[in-house]
Amino acid sequence: MSHLVRLDAAAARLRVITTAGEQLTGADLLSFTLDQAVTESGGLGGMVHLRASGSRALLLTTVHGLLRTVVQNWTEIEETGPTTPARAVARGVPVWEPAHAVENRTGVALPGGGGLLAVPLIAPEGTAGVLSVLMAAAEEPTPRQRAAVGALAAWVAPRLGRLWADGQQVRSRHTPDESPWAVGGAGPGRPGDPARTAGPDGSSGKTPATPESVSRVLWHMSDAFFAMNSAWRLTFVNAEAERLLGPSHALLGRTLWDTFASWRVDLADGFQARCRQVVDSGIPANFTLRWPTNQRWYQMRLVPVPGGLTVYAADVTESQARKAERAAAERAAAERTARITELTTALAQALTMRDVVAAIAERVLPPFGASGLVIEIIEGQAIRVAGSVGYSQTFLDSLDGAPVASITPVSEVYHSGQPAFIGSVEEYIARYPLMSGLAAASHKAAWAFLPLIVSGRCIGCCVISFGESRRLDGEERGLLTALSGLLGQAIERARLYDTEHTRAKELQRGLLPRALPSLRFVETAARYLPASEGIDVGGDWYDVIPLSGARVALVIGDVMGHGLPEAATMGRLRTAVHTLADLEFPPAELLTRLNDLVSDLGESFYATCLYAVYDPAPATCTFACAGHPPPAVVRPGHPVRFPEYSPDPPLGAARPPFETREVSLPEGSLLVLYTDGLVEAATRDIGHGMNHLARVLSGAAFRSGLQPGAPAARRDRDRCENASLEQLCDEVLAELLPDKRLPDDDAALLIARTHPIASGDITTWPLPEGAIAASEARDHVRGQLARWDLDALTMTSELLVSELVGNAIRHAKGPIALRLLRGEKLICEVSDSSLTTPRIRHAADTDEGGRGLQLVAALSQRWGTRYTSAGKCIWTEQQLP
Template identity: 45%
Template sequence: MCPNRRQGVESESSPAVEARATTLAFGLRQAVASAGGLGGLLHLWDPGTARLTLHAVDGIAAGAARAWAELREEQDVPPARALRRGVLVRVDGDCLGTGATGTVAVPLVGAAGPIGAFSVLLAGSGGPDDVQQSFLHAVAAWTAERLERSAGRPPHRTPESGHELAVRSAELTAALAEAVTVQDVVGAVARCVLSPFGADGVIVSVFENGRLTRVGDVGYPKAYLTRFEGPLAAGMPVTDVLRTRRPEFLESPARMYERYPVTTDMIRMGTSPKMAWAFLPLVASGRAVGVAVLSYNRTHPFGEEERTLLTTLGALVGQALERARLYDLEHARAQQLQSALLPRTLPRLPAAVAAARYLPAGRGEQVGGDWFDVIPLSADRVALVVGDVMGHGIAEAATMGRLRTAVHTLADLDMAPDDLLGHLNDLVSDLGEDFYATCLYAVYDPVGRTCCYALAGHPPPVFVHPDGTVHSPVVSPDPPLGAATPPFAVHELPLPDGSLVVLCTDGLIESDAQDAERGLTELLRVLRRSAVRPARFAGADQEADARGLAELCDTVVSELLPDRARTTDDAALLIAHTRALPADDIASFGLPDDPRAAGQARQLVRDQLSRWGLDDLSTTTELLVSELVGNVIRHARGPMRLRLLRSRILTCEVYDGSLSTPRIRHAANTDEGGRGLQLVAALSRRWGARYLSDAKCIWTEQDIPDGSGRPAVRDRTPSIVHH
């Protein structure tokens, strides 16, 4: 920007200077965009020096623009000619050596006369067309008014009010440029068209597959609105407008009767109080994509300038509407994809009942990649997961689905949190340099009453103890997946029976108004203020437990995101109520490292199941433990240990000192062995191996009969709400 030489500029306040600079830059960008130009320049007129001084440049190198840094009024160049004549001027040729085919200049006219000029360097032959010229005039009028307003002078008014309409047209253009959704477009039309043009109502409808669908309306009786939906009918204004792509202006009911006799009964029936109409085709890419209908409660003569402006606005609205419809379509598909990839229900497990909330951003262009999950592991342990793929869009939502699937697969292998994140990191790294994700993977052990977790660039967990104590461990998270270098740090802490584990993504605690640390502090405050006592969830009725957790989720969301319509990031919240396994439901025994171990294991199983009242499972469990112990004796090494866990299922575990991996063999008919693990798989509902630092555990699970006296537990809970 060149220095302004007018007297008194140095005394202007900084806000006034910034406001004028913003106006100039925005106006010039709009002018260049409207004409499809290579770039543009904006000059302001200084009557004291009789010079045009360059104040803003867009898309033009400084060296080229310097030739027009200061111009005399009488010079034969486009901006000076536009200023002298007060009209749009077009000149062919490359005036500044930029490769342009021509230059169009438009004067900026204020209350006392010309105050400057826009110049746009054109890229192709011909142009600007009538619509582009009308838009250039509108942008120039808007810029001139804003400049005078920032200088403390009242806006210019003309008796015909054409200037004011042009200003409002420019304001609509600016609003449409920012509109993202179809509803944004409808809102912009309602704000910027109704009052300036004296209209009392507007209907915006889209045209697709031979039908009109209303997408927004203001100022119409509900009973009348259905007439603007459905298949096109002959002899109606909207039908002609869509067919010819030309506007229809009807100044009175008499004019409506004359042009469209079939509407006579409709209007006389009193279903609409309207007395004048402007039917505007919404055209984009050479086809009619819809119709906007402005209506008036009184007869309304349409002047030539008003007709021209409304026609131009129809074209602008059509382009914005088509862009918004494509966005809405993509956004809806992305949301459907994301919703399909997120869990529809959460499992109710003996060691944890959970509730979750997923909240898409209220504002923004795309869906996010936030996800959460609750995964049952062996020995009644539970994996709690939250993650966030950085970025927004269908690609990120799809990546989220891939990561969630990968977490399930790796969790089924009973991987430790650090190993699991290491494999996820490799997966994200293979997606490309532009893909990153954060993740928190935690495992709650109801037998050891511990929580073990690892972080990859993610907000830490929050724990609520049974006495109401709320805390979040201060740890140093590893970098996000895709940017980290394993190994990941593992954090383990004791977790009292009945504690809550609260996990969330950064969209819940971080925003433009606060950083993540402050948001985490607010989350802790909300949990404390809610007087949460996890003991209230400790009843045998898991239905009530789930309802209480759902209410707590709603409280947290409403407190941390009170104005969700203004949020710019997705958010996920997962709260789990943990339950330790009672000591009476755990039985652990050491076994000798010799062939006698199988017989001792069978006897221990028989005695323990009798004490638990599970004699019906004794025969099957004895056979399972015999095969597991025999497998250790033949293929692994001691020391051996047997552990039985009773919850809604019976878990049988055999530990040994070998890290070798058990595999099911395909034994031939003549083989004397090799069928042990096939038998284990056939007799158990689920089986697998879990690896410790210096040992492994082979485990099996069996359903406990309903008549065993153990409380029945439903597997799933509809405790997720996708807002």
């Protein structure tokens, strides 16, 4: 359609031109036609050749915009020669040739490197000549350019009359002293000058010219037009140019630069430089400028002519405005496209709902000038707020939980699946009168409700709001509607991720200890951090297990890999460690049995584990490692160190026996257990990580007040030390995490503060062999409990000791020993050198014995047997009063 409009406009312009030239004849007609042909086609210049009578030559009759040095090679050309005009006459059709083809064919170079378009002048009497236009570009002329030159040639050819038929041509119009009007026809700037032309009788002479007719045409042109001579003085100014420059009577004879100077504008130097460049090069030039007097835009065309310069100024303000509008629209479209691309990338990288909301707020709200965002998801029959920007929590609470069946914009969008746009508060209240309070509470004035469609179903609504009334146009509405599909996919994906991530965290928490036991001789604190990415659960775990004799087992492990199989393996290993710990296996034996369990799971399962047992009586810790980093030991007044040991392979790949190490832990020592995720990262190997951990522990332990100090009450000391351990865990994590972010791998940290048993809380007696041993044992127990102010436990303790010593005398061998230990509970231990494990059996009614262990189990809170390096030990625990 736009192409047809341009063609109609061009045809209308040609009708105006031809109407203006109806009264012209002879040379004036040719000059007028050539001038218009050059202008309409955007050419650099042009020439007209007419056929000479009685010869086969084409004679140059009229020139426009070409210098003498150029036209001297074209004054007379052979009708049958190789030139472009001659070929057009011979063929009777327009001919176009680029400059290099013309030069190769004729040896004559064309200025500007463009090309030559030659159109034959076909009159009823025959071909009168040829009109040629020198084009600025080397590309073939457009259909519009061809049509303009062809229409003017077809219009002028029948009007030439006998100008060419009698062979009388004007060839004296190219002398260098002529004014700028000499090459274009009669001088309209000088109405009294005659125009030199040839008479119809072929004789050379002066005939009356009609410059007034040309002057009238130029005077009434819709474009501004003025001419300057070689001294840059104005010689002609038409009516439109007077509106730009001033009245002609004050301009003619003055230079244009004087006029510019009187305006006090910075225009003279640049304009004069362009004019000189055009005159020197002989090539017309076009440029656009904003006229200083009326601030309108003009397309300036400078055309050099012998002896001066002509200037055309076409008002292009409207087209410049449209061009600016198109440029602004294109920039806005490009910006929106860029933001959509950025949004697509950001949504593709977003994992959680928080990430999605942040991406929408950053890349969707600014381009539309929006100030608020709410993501509302339909769960069952209720509307839930999943994320927001630009709203108060009070307002969001009023939205959350609203029923889907209520009459609200969100409900309508959910049921219809179509977006809704509300441009003002008044429109909102008119459509939803019962929701006027909600509209006022939102502090917004316009809304776009976008359905979130996923796989053909609506899962909710994305509400984009504006602080002021806003009518979105069709393009903006279409863009937001298109974006809603992209947002729906990202939001649904984020919902699934958040759900799975929550379930994974719940599973992880369920597999780890919910709370660490509160023990008298060991205070503990722990931290677990999942990996920074992904929803798979990890295989890191830790545990604190109370053992007999006030001993404590400290465990930490790591199942290699992530996912539900690894988490299930971790749960099985943790359960197995609890079971084996209850059987009182030493660390090396426990890891041996644990290795068999992991090996039975398959070749794809491996795990690392550190199992340590702290005994407060000698204040020592015995541990064994299966592919796990060694513990860090912090003794008061000593540097942090890692016990030296030969690392064993991980569980599932190890070959027992495992190496056992023992370290002493005086009062106030710290034992730090950790997994490799805490000390190892992509930018740090495990060795550097352990050194970093040692430095952090040295400083953090001192700042947390974990150095030994003055004695305090037991309860106050425990409370302070537990708080200090929690603070120490936080400081260690804050320092060791790379860039203060979550680790690349799961990380677990377990810190224990140890206290030895005070000498007054433990007593050991050797017992003689024979029946007297039970009596002595009762005496020892009675006396010690009295010293501990535990007389309430004397009778029960005497019965327990009598049964344990009696069993040792009857069923065991070797020396017998009794130990009483006061900790969280009262512990009674009887040891012997036998490896036989006592078992409870059901005694018959007539049996005289076999009920001793039943009595022990009934009287004690807990009892059991453990093996020692010298034999075994049977122990009982009673709750302290």
